[in-house]
């Protein structure tokens with residue numbers, strides 16, 4: 001989704017629902033558990049996701 005599409009979605013569905021869709025982005029592709037949005041790591045199976053725009057630590 002583009003930035004404008006995101007804003008349209010928020011206007012239509014609300015921020016809470018938008019955040020839910022964003023959360024879904026970070027499901028682990030290997031075990032489908034939630035990946036930590038802060039470091040992109042799955043604590044279930046150890047999968048590491050490369051997150052765009054993530055700050056280097």
Ligand SMILES: [Zn+2]
Nearest residue numbers: 028031042045
């Ligand atoms: Zn996993």
